[in-house]
Amino acid sequence: MVKVCLYFQVHQPYRLRNYTVFDIGNTSNYFDDEKNANVLKRVARKCYLPANQVIMELLEKHPEFRASFSMSGTVLEQMERHSPEALESFKSLVRTKRVELLDETYFHSLAFIYSKNEFKEQVRLHNQKMQKLFGYKPRVFRNTELIYNNEMAGFIEKMGYDGVLAEGADHILGWRSPNFVYKPKSANRLKLLLKNYKLSDDIAFRFSERSWQEWPLTADKFSSWISAVNGNGVCVNLFMDYETFGEHQWDETGIFEFLRHMPGEILKHKDNSFRTPSELVKEHEPAGELDIHNMISWADVERDISAWTGNSMQQAAISELYRLESEIKASKDNSLLEDWRRLQTSDNFYYMCTKWFSDGDVHKYFNPYESPYDAFISFMNIINDIKIRVKRCQTTKNKNKDD
Amino acid sequence: MKVLMFGWEFPPQSTGGLGTACYGLTKAMSRLGVNITLVLPTTENITHDFVRIIGANVRLKGIKSPIRPYMTETQYSRQYRKSSLYGQSLFDEVYRYSMAAEQIAREEDFDVIHCHDWLTFEAGIRAKSIANKPLIVHVHATEFDRTGGLSLNRHVYDAEKRGMQAADRVIAVSNYTKNKIISHYGIMPEKVSVVHNAVDHDRSQPSEDSGLKKHSKIVLFLGRITLQKGPDYFLYAASKILQIEPNVRFIIAGSGDMEQSIIQKSAELGISDKVLFTGFVSGNDVNRAYSMADVYVMPSVSEPFGITALEAMKNNTPVIISRNSGVSEVISHCLKVDFWDINQLANKIIGVLRYRELSETMKNHAAGEVSRISWSNSAEKCITEYNRALRGENG
Numbered sequence: 001m002v003k004v005c006l007y008f009q010v011h012q013p014y015r016l017r018n019y020t021v022f023d024i025g026n027t028s029n030y031f032d033d034e035k036n037a038n039v040l041k042r043v044a045r046k047c048y049l050p051a052n053q054v055i056m057e058l059l060e061k062h063p064e065f066r067a068s069f070s071m072s073g074t075v076l077e078q079m080e081r082h083s084p085e086a087l088e089s090f091k092s093l094v095r096t097k098r099v100e101l102l103d104e105t106y107f108h109s110l111a112f113i114y115s116k117n118e119f120k121e122q123v124r125l126h127n128q129k130m131q132k133l134f135g136y137k138p139r140v141f142r143n144t145e146l147i148y149n150n151e152m153a154g155f156i157e158k159m160g161y162d163g164v165l166a167e168g169a170d171h172i173l174g175w176r177s178p179n180f181v182y183k184p185k186s187a188n189r190l191k192l193l194l195k196n197y198k199l200s201d202d203i204a205f206r207f208s209e210r211s212w213q214e215w216p217l218t219a220d221k222f223s224s225w226i227s228a229v230n231g232n233g234v235c236v237n238l239f240m241d242y243e244t245f246g247e248h249q250w251d252e253t254g255i256f257e258f259l260r261h262m263p264g265e266i267l268k269h270k271d272n273s274f275r276t277p278s279e280l281v282k283e284h285e286p287a288g289e290l291d292i293h294n295m296i297s298w299a300d301v302e303r304d305i306s307a308w309t310g311n312s313m314q315q316a317a318i319s320e321l322y323r324l325e326s327e328i329k330a331s332k333d334n335s336l337l338e339d340w341r342r343l344q345t346s347d348n349f350y351y352m353c354t355k356w357f358s359d360g361d362v363h364k365y366f367n368p369y370e371s372p373y374d375a376f377i378s379f380m381n382i383i384n385d386i387k388i389r390v391k392r393c394q395t396t397k398n399k400n401k402d403d
Numbered sequence: 404m405k406v407l408m409f410g411w412e413f414p415p416q417s418t419g420g421l422g423t424a425c426y427g428l429t430k431a432m433s434r435l436g437v438n439i440t441l442v443l444p445t446t447e448n449i450t451h452d453f454v455r456i457i458g459a460n461v462r463l464k465g466i467k468s469p470i471r472p473y474m475t476e477t478q479y480s481r482q483y484r485k486s487s488l489y490g491q492s493l494f495d496e497v498y499r500y501s502m503a504a505e506q507i508a509r510e511e512d513f514d515v516i517h518c519h520d521w522l523t524f525e526a527g528i529r530a531k532s533i534a535n536k537p538l539i540v541h542v543h544a545t546e547f548d549r550t551g552g553l554s555l556n557r558h559v560y561d562a563e564k565r566g567m568q569a570a571d572r573v574i575a576v577s578n579y580t581k582n583k584i585i586s587h588y589g590i591m592p593e594k595v596s597v598v599h600n601a602v603d604h605d606r607s608q609p610s611e612d613s614g615l616k617k618h619s620k621i622v623l624f625l626g627r628i629t630l631q632k633g634p635d636y637f638l639y640a641a642s643k644i645l646q647i648e649p650n651v652r653f654i655i656a657g658s659g660d661m662e663q664s665i666i667q668k669s670a671e672l673g674i675s676d677k678v679l680f681t682g683f684v685s686g687n688d689v690n691r692a693y694s695m696a697d698v699y700v701m702p703s704v705s706e707p708f709g710i711t712a713l714e715a716m717k718n719n720t721p722v723i724i725s726r727n728s729g730v731s732e733v734i735s736h737c738l739k740v741d742f743w744d745i746n747q748l749a750n751k752i753i754g755v756l757r758y759r760e761l762s763e764t765m766k767n768h769a770a771g772e773v774s775r776i777s778w779s780n781s782a783e784k785c786i787t788e789y790n791r792a793l794r795g796e797n798g
Contacts (some may be wrong), residue, residue: 020649020750314762354736354768372739376761377754 002179002226003275003283004266005193005270007142007165009398010048011072012040012088012106014346015368019378023387030339032368037082037268039366044083046245047246047372052089052384054259055247059096065263066274067099068251069242072141073106073122074345087133092128094134100276102165103138108342110308112143112152113295114322122341123159133291140164140277142306146195146298147305150291151183153192157192161190163281165239167296168194169303179233180287181280191281191291195239195298199225208253219258223272225263234287235280239298308349313376318349320383324390340386343379351375404789407436407513411525413443415686419456419627420600420710424576425519426472427603427691431782442513442526494558501525508533515539515789519548521559524566530776531569537792539785541598545583548705551630564588569657571792574598574785576708576730583707596788599733601778602713616695619652620756623696625689625711626703628659633702633725633742638665639704642672643749652678653755656692658683659722693718695761698755702742703728712737715772721755721765723748733776736768 016313029403058065069090078166079087088274093099099296105111106126111119123141125128140163141156148166156164178194203223206212214221229236241248249255275283299307309315321343328340408429412422429439448777504526508516516538518527524540531538546559567573567588573595575581583593602741615621624736626632636657641653655665655678662680670677686691693699699715699722706728716737725742726729738751755762 018747020746021753022643022750084689140692217414311764312760313758313764316758354764370739371735371737373736373754373765374751376758377738377751380754380758380761381750 001271001273003273003280004226004263005068005235005237005275005280006066007068007070007102007239007277008244009142009239009240010075010242012036012043012075012078012366013108014074014078014238014342015039016343016348016378016382018374019201019385020057021381021384024381025178025388027337028219028299028389029088029167030382030385031342035201036078036366040078040082041382042077043247043311044086046251047118047243048079048083049089050084050251051085051242051245051254051259052093055093055099056089060262061095062263062267062274064267064273065098066276067093068102068276068281069093069099070102072104072108072345073126074108074342076129079229092133094136096195096325097285098276100140100278101128101134101136101138102277103161105140105144107344108144108346108351109341110144110147110305110318111344112147112155113305113309114318115325116155118322118325120159121156122314127156129214140193140281145308147295148292148297149295150184150186153190153234154186157187157190159185163193163277164236165277166195166292167298167303168197168237168295171303172290172292172296174292176288177233179229179236181284182288182290183286184290185291186295189287190265191284193235193237193277193280196236197298199236200238200240203238203255204244204248207244207249207255207258216254217258219261219265222262223269224234224259225271225323226266226290228271230269235275241334243314306355307353308346311352311354311372312348313354313372314352317352317379317383318336320380320403328386331397333388333389333393336386336389336393343382343386348375348379352379355397395403404436404515404786405513406440407508407516407534407536408439408441409513409516409518409526410441410665411444411519411522413441413776414474418680420708423603423710424543424600427778428785430603431601431778432785434779434784435782437786439706439781440513442504442507442523444496444522444703445756470498472495477595483724491521497522497525497562499531505529505533507577515792517541517785517789518566518570519543520549521563521566524562528566528569530651531666537571537789537795538569539574539788539792540566541574541785542574542580542707543576544707545580545587547583547587548580548707548796549629549631551704553630556604570594571795572596572655573787574788576600578733579727579729579732580707596784596791598781598784598788599729599776600708600710600711601711601776601781602717602773604717604774615652616697617664619647620697621695622651622653622752622756623699623715624702625656625684625692625699625715628657628662628665630661631704631706632657632659633704634659634661634665634705635668636702636742637700637743638668638672638674638678640700640748640752641669641678641743642674643745644752646675647679648756650754653678654679654681654692654696656684660699681756687713692720693720696720698752700748700752701725701728701730702740702748704729704742713773713776716769718787719766719770721769723751723755734769734772736765736772738765738778 014031103126105122141161142165146167178196180191184192295305351369352375354372410425414422414426470771493752508530516530518540522544527538545640546555567590581597584590624637629635662694669675693715699720701724702714703725708729712722712724722737726739740748
């Protein structure tokens with residue numbers, strides 16, 4: 001019996017505008033509202049709406065079908081503003097009770113690595129947003145970009161979650177298979193679900209790659225690969241960006257037709273079925289314990305955190321940002337706190353990555369910058385403005401105290 | 404393969420990127436076994452000293468002519484009007500050069516003719532008609548780049564166009580230049596190939612500390628002080644930067660017809676004490692200038708290639724370049740600007756000056772990037788063009 005677990009990541013950041021050194025101290029308008037609105041509307045039209053429609057059809061057609069989503073707070077806010085119809089279609093999926101929502105950090109941040117305190121607050125904010133928008137209380141957690149290690153699992157267990165998602169990277173698994181439920185070394189009852197990156201990436205990255213020997217990927221071919229797992233595993237976790245459908249892989253590639261037919265083909269085999277992460281966690285005892293000390297993620301071939309923290313610009317930008325935490329929080333200035341949090345979105349650091357820059361690749365997706373160097377300059381200029389605002393808050397407070 | 408090459412400047416007697424490009428290209432081609440006879444217009448006999456620099460396969464022929472590549476006709480007549488020894492105008496000199504070329508073409512043994520920029524095109528056309536050998540014209544700059552599209556010199560434009568039309572193959576130093584050749588000169592795209600310039604990795608790199616560097620951050624402009632190179636935009640950016648970073652110094656290294664007006668303008672902007680003019684620099688002083696700078700800026704209005712950006716990278720200096728440049732097609736580890744966007748230019752310069760992490764990351768990646776850009780690559784592509792011309796491919 002193979003249980004297929006579909007999980008889709010839905011996220012859009014608040015992209016920064018081109019903020020120059022001459023703006024520092026003069027304007028605290030950091031975000032490119034026009035570009036963000038345009039991107040959101042475009043993604044809603046090309047991906048969220050048509051893909052949700054297909055998912056809904058599948059739910060109606062196959063009683064066994066399940067899907068799960070994790071949506072960042074930043075994409076939800078932008079949907080509320082620019083595409084209420086997309087948000088509504090997600091809500092109708094959730095109402096079927098066969099679609100699960102996961103928690104993550106509200107700002108799609110790297111907070112776990114830099115501030116546990118901030119991490120906790122952002123996870124809570126996200127949980128509240130899920131309850132408010134969907135009337136749903138997630139039980140399973142996925143961290144930004146599937147960033148994970150033992151410590152994270154322990155922390156998340158203490159926060160009360162039942163399960164957590166991670167990348168099934170070869171260098172961690174070794175001889176082991178991602179097609180089982182595991183237990184993190186640091187946890188007692190928390191369960192770990194691992195991405196089957198080969199089968200996930202066949203859809204997310206290779207689907208339209210004509211040089212790939214398996215191209216074109218058809219629903220029945222893919223379902224035969226799923227069925228082949230019978231006997232060697234209990235689940236196949238297909239984790240990917242939701243933008244795979246219609247954005248990374250355009251409509252013209254046939255990706256929506258694939259999505260429409262793939263579940264039916266999988267269900268033709270009577271031993272196959274679909275599950276949400278919570279269902280998997282409930283139904284299976286861990287097949288083993290996984291000891292993952294170093295941070296892993298689902299990014300690039302390295303599957304580590306070097307895409308966000310690999311060069312000295314990224315390290316400087318992140319440490320400057322988190323250094324401001326206590327002063328920002330002491331300021332009690334909500335707009336300052338909100339801006340500071342939006343700056344934490346991991347995309348801001350991803351844009352500064354120099355690893356793949358010369359080749360031009362996935363890092364380019366909706367990247368507003370010409371180079372990682374431009375990304376860094378805008379970000380650091382903004383940090384300088386934030387510092388001025390922090391100072392201003394402190395001066396006003398001291399003044400009030402004196403009065 | 405024997406090449407009869409027509410050039411007009413060569414190190415150490417050179418004033419710009421053209422001489423550097425000819426030097427790098429001929430040296431790399433000679434290493435690949437190409438036998439080059441380089442014809443230069445020169446008033447002095449170049450000695451064997453020079454042959455030694457370029458390698459054994461290159462011979463030089465002197466033609467008596469005072470042509471300097473970047474001289475405008477006005478400058479030329481100002482300088483030589485009184486002398487009866489020379490022709491009445493730059494175009495007379497081009498004519499004399501081309502007549503001499505006829506003679507050389509009769510005497511020399513060669514397979515192809517390779518010309519560099521408009522001053523030599525007529526010489527190439529004549530050599531072709533005498534020897535009936537394929538002609539390759541190499542475009543390092545067009546009249547549109549030199550004038551920024553304003554007050555185009557018709558004679559120059561015509562000479563460029565005649566050369567491109569007569570050529571069997573046209574080599575452009577960038578796609579940027581290729582597009583100009585297609586759109587402004589009406590040449591068939593199939594006849595034009597792009598061979599990007601490169602940088603010489605052989606020369607030693609001095610890195611001595613300058614006294615100035617200890618006290619201030621240094622921003623460098625290095626190039627001819629002419630409209631094409633955008634020195635005025637550099638100056639306006641300097642003025643903006645100094646309002647928030649008063650301890651920065653700006654070096655303008657080079658000479659040219661806008662020199663006086665730029666010096667005057669810096670006085671008007673009240674920044675004369677922060678902007679230093681070095682005059683024309685050459686040889687090791689060029690490397691010294693790059694090494695002492697914290698950032699090199701090339702704000703060209705129109706730059707067919709821009710070898711200086713590669714030289715700066717080679718000297719471990721971060722670079723900011725105009726988007727209107729050929730070099731921007733081959734490098735990524737730099738910052739790019741629209742030359743007219745003073746705010747962005749100033750913003751990026753300050754970014755590089757302020758954040759050590761930025762300039763260090765740029766330098767680290769640029770070093771690897773520039774090391775992969777070599778003249779032997781360009782030389783191989785030129786040889787491919789020779790072979791295409793010999794096979795009679797002109798499209």
